[in-house]
Amino acid sequence: MKFEAITIKDIAKTLGLSTSTVSRALRDSYEISPETKARVIEYAREMNYRPNPIALSLKEKRSSSIGVLVSEIANSFFSQAINGIESVAQQKGYNVVIAQSKEDFNREVSALQYLASRSVDGILLSVSSETSDFSTINGLYSKGMPVVCFDRVVESIDTHKVIVDNFMAAYNATNHLIKNGYKQIACITNAALLSISRERVEGYKKAMTDKKMPFDEKSIGYCPHGGLIYEEVEEVMNQLIKSKNRPDAVIACSDKITTNIMRYCKLKKVPIPDSLAMIGFSNLDLTELLSPSLSVVRQPAYEMGKKAAELLITMIESKRPVLDFETVILPAELIQRASSAKRKMVK
Amino acid sequence: MKFEAITIKDIAKTLGLSTSTVSRALRDSYEISPETKARVIEYAREMNYRPNPIALSLKEKRSSSIGVLVSEIANSFFSQAINGIESVAQQKGYNVVIAQSKEDFNREVSALQYLASRSVDGILLSVSSETSDFSTINGLYSKGMPVVCFDRVVESIDTHKVIVDNFMAAYNATNHLIKNGYKQIACITNAALLSISRERVEGYKKAMTDKKMPFDEKSIGYCPHGGLIYEEVEEVMNQLIKSKNRPDAVIACSDKITTNIMRYCKLKKVPIPDSLAMIGFSNLDLTELLSPSLSVVRQPAYEMGKKAAELLITMIESKRPVLDFETVILPAELIQRASSAKRKMVK
DNA sequence: ATTATTTACGCAAACGATGTCGGGAATTAT
DNA sequence: ATAATTCCCGACATCGTTTGCGTAAATAAT
Numbered sequence: 001m002k003f004e005a006i007t008i009k010d011i012a013k014t015l016g017l018s019t020s021t022v023s024r025a026l027r028d029s030y031e032i033s034p035e036t037k038a039r040v041i042e043y044a045r046e047m048n049y050r051p052n053p054i055a056l057s058l059k060e061k062r063s064s065s066i067g068v069l070v071s072e073i074a075n076s077f078f079s080q081a082i083n084g085i086e087s088v089a090q091q092k093g094y095n096v097v098i099a100q101s102k103e104d105f106n107r108e109v110s111a112l113q114y115l116a117s118r119s120v121d122g123i124l125l126s127v128s129s130e131t132s133d134f135s136t137i138n139g140l141y142s143k144g145m146p147v148v149c150f151d152r153v154v155e156s157i158d159t160h161k162v163i164v165d166n167f168m169a170a171y172n173a174t175n176h177l178i179k180n181g182y183k184q185i186a187c188i189t190n191a192a193l194l195s196i197s198r199e200r201v202e203g204y205k206k207a208m209t210d211k212k213m214p215f216d217e218k219s220i221g222y223c224p225h226g227g228l229i230y231e232e233v234e235e236v237m238n239q240l241i242k243s244k245n246r247p248d249a250v251i252a253c254s255d256k257i258t259t260n261i262m263r264y265c266k267l268k269k270v271p272i273p274d275s276l277a278m279i280g281f282s283n284l285d286l287t288e289l290l291s292p293s294l295s296v297v298r299q300p301a302y303e304m305g306k307k308a309a310e311l312l313i314t315m316i317e318s319k320r321p322v323l324d325f326e327t328v329i330l331p332a333e334l335i336q337r338a339s340s341a342k343r344k345m346v347k
Numbered sequence: 348m349k350f351e352a353i354t355i356k357d358i359a360k361t362l363g364l365s366t367s368t369v370s371r372a373l374r375d376s377y378e379i380s381p382e383t384k385a386r387v388i389e390y391a392r393e394m395n396y397r398p399n400p401i402a403l404s405l406k407e408k409r410s411s412s413i414g415v416l417v418s419e420i421a422n423s424f425f426s427q428a429i430n431g432i433e434s435v436a437q438q439k440g441y442n443v444v445i446a447q448s449k450e451d452f453n454r455e456v457s458a459l460q461y462l463a464s465r466s467v468d469g470i471l472l473s474v475s476s477e478t479s480d481f482s483t484i485n486g487l488y489s490k491g492m493p494v495v496c497f498d499r500v501v502e503s504i505d506t507h508k509v510i511v512d513n514f515m516a517a518y519n520a521t522n523h524l525i526k527n528g529y530k531q532i533a534c535i536t537n538a539a540l541l542s543i544s545r546e547r548v549e550g551y552k553k554a555m556t557d558k559k560m561p562f563d564e565k566s567i568g569y570c571p572h573g574g575l576i577y578e579e580v581e582e583v584m585n586q587l588i589k590s591k592n593r594p595d596a597v598i599a600c601s602d603k604i605t606t607n608i609m610r611y612c613k614l615k616k617v618p619i620p621d622s623l624a625m626i627g628f629s630n631l632d633l634t635e636l637l638s639p640s641l642s643v644v645r646q647p648a649y650e651m652g653k654k655a656a657e658l659l660i661t662m663i664e665s666k667r668p669v670l671d672f673e674t675v676i677l678p679a680e681l682i683q684r685a686s687s688a689k690r691k692m693v694k
Numbered sequence: 695a696t697t698a699t700t701t702a703c704g705c706a707a708a709c710g711a712t713g714t715c716g717g718g719a720a721t722t723a724t
Numbered sequence: 725a726t727a728a729t730t731c732c733c734g735a736c737a738t739c740g741t742t743t744g745c746g747t748a749a750a751t752a753a754t
Contacts, residue, residue: 002408003463003468003487003490003492004408004490004491005463048486050460050463051464052405054404054405054410054466055405057401058399058401058402061351063401065444073420073426073429073430073433074423074426074427074430079420079421079426082420082421083420083421083447086420086447095444095446095461095466096444096445097412097442097443097444098443098445099442100430100433113397114442116350116352116397117352117397117398117399119400119401119442121350139395140350143351143352144351145350146350259632259633259636263633263635263636266635266636284633286606286610288610288613289606289609289610289613289637289638290633290636290637291637291639291640293638
């Protein structure tokens with residue numbers, strides 16, 4: 001089954017003209033007589049002619065499309081970011097090709113390879129949590145593929161980056177828990193080597209040391225798959241709950257980790273916040289409806305996507321190599337709700 | 348800034364061969380001597396050569412990509428469906444271009460036009476709630492563009508369709524409320540002309556009449572934007588709550604309507620289920636964590652996406668026009684939780 | 695009337711890859 | 725030794741579109 005669209009050739013044939021004349025008539029060239037123009041335009045409209053973008057791409061060496069590579073679409077942060085990306089792309093005449101890595105390094109590499117081979121003009125990238133080898137993306141970038149990183153950035157490549165102030169976000173979230181009277185605060189985050197993990201852990205550590213709170217490396221739990229798998233969160237939580245210094249509060253550093261901790265507490269009947277307070281990074285729009293209503297760090301996902309897409313399109317359309325790179329740092333929003341309410345003074 | 352990939356021409360030039368020879372060597376043609384083959388393959392590997400898919404598309408008149416048009420990516424049902432689509436596409440060598448209508452008819456038409464103009468080999472469509480004029484999609488389909496509808500189908504085109512048994516899903520959900528003792532059951536759904544709305548309303552009506560429950564058209568509320576806008580849900584709820592026959596239970600027929608009713612009840616302090624029980628269509632994976640835990644009708648979104656993509660690719664790859672169409676009807680799952688718990692006998 | 699200019703269009707090349715055809719050289723058959 | 729066959733490879737057209745260049749006819753300038 002095949003869809004055959006009408007081409008300039010068809011128009012030329014029926015109208016007894018050459019393809020060049022038709023092409024020029026459609027582009028309203030001064031070289032074409034008004035009568036011919038009218039004939040061509042009328043017929044093209046009638047037949048609902050649309051230029052074949054593939055032929056254009058081949059000729060122009062650009063596809064007017066951008067690739068987006070994220071770990072998972074079914075994640076509120078990323079789907080909101082994609083919304084932002086789409087809004088810009090649509091407006092600037094680009095279309096968006098989306099690929100998912102599912103936090104899997106091999107899938108990431110093959111997705112990049114695909115996007116690369118000239119089918120997209122640029123790439124918006126948020127690396128998978130497994131990725132520690134950046135040679136694929138580095139290779140593409142050094143060959144001239146415009147790349148903008150967002151959220152999870154690659155330090156080793158020098159390009160535009162759009163991130164959230166992860167340090168401050170985690171610092172503020174931790175501080176909020178401290179202020180509300182919690183003493184043993186744990187931090188559960190993504191894979192250790194991810195930029196967002198490192199920055200968030202730094203923020204957490206800084207808040208803890210600033211306030212001279214007790215903590216050690218055991219207070220920090222890592223989820224190599226970003227919490228995508230319930231069991232990895234369960235394991236980390238089991239460790240923490242059973243440890244000598246059982247935490248009375250936890251800060252969850254990703255969307256999936258946040259919801260999986262809630263699930264864990266529900267299953268294990270750990271009351272929040274009385275037995276364990278929590279605040280989590282999340283972009284779900286119904287965290288207020290959870291039981292208990294959830295304190296969250298909310299990232300400006302839509303704006304991040306928008307900004308990243310704008311930067312990418314600027315790079316793509318720039319005539320000369322871009323050398324001056326921007327790192328846009330947007331603030332996250334701290335929303336205080338019941339899950340991190342003031343600690344009840346027991347004893 | 349431009350990314351210039353290596354081409355067959357470049358290889359031909361450096362190796363002192365013709366492009367045809369290089370092409371044949373890479374495709375392992377018997378016409379090429381083993382030595383030449385080895386030289387070409389080795390050099391291509393070294394330079395990380397990849398055929399330009401755009402050139403291929405132009406020649407083969409196919410792009411190996413499929414378009415997906417949904418109302419909104421940031422919707423758990425659709426993002427899960429897209430996951431299913433992607434899994435099939437990836438495996439069959441297609442890539443996925445995603446477009447959103449945002450429940451806006453004009454955006455839907457322009458997205459279809461874009462996808463159409465030969466840049467995709469087929470389209471997976473779930474129409475927007477505003478759409479009542481199907482001429483664009485009908486036109487494309489009649490010109491030979493393979494289309495598979497899923498979830499929200501277009502009756503007027505005869506093609507493969509993948510849906511949920513909306514009638515039974517709504518019937519069972521309503522019955523569940525009846526069994527749990529609720530007397531005045533309202534139904535809030537999407538735009539009236541959407542297939543899913545009609546089928547779900549039919550299921551609701553059947554359950555009500557079967558059990559001789561009182562209801563009239565005023566018990567049914569419609570949200571033209573599919574609940575995407577809080578205010579439209581608010582208005583419908585206000586009407587219902589203030590009506591003479593105030594409902595004691597409600598069935599919400601879409602993801603967004605479900606969460607917005609919960610939000611409404613929280614804001615207006617309507618206790619669930621004591622003052623208003625509810626069950627809603629939802630594919631969120633944390634409805635159990637809501638307060639109260641939410642009874643839901645869960646659709647097999649991933650499977651639907653998978654099946655729809657499989658059918659579409661079959662259509663695309665079929666040599667002769669497909670005439671025998673399948674309508675796949677999958678069952679939805681009813682999950683009973685606190686929000687629709689047995690009615691407390693007041694009075 | 696001759697030349698210069700404008701008008702309005704067609705021809706051909708290009709983008710990258712593939713497939714058809716054809717042909718020179720080497721090998722085998724007669 | 726000549727004819728037939730095989731082996732390798734190159735030239736060319738093609739997909740749809742744009743664009744530089746060429747040019748016939750019409751008009752304007754001399």
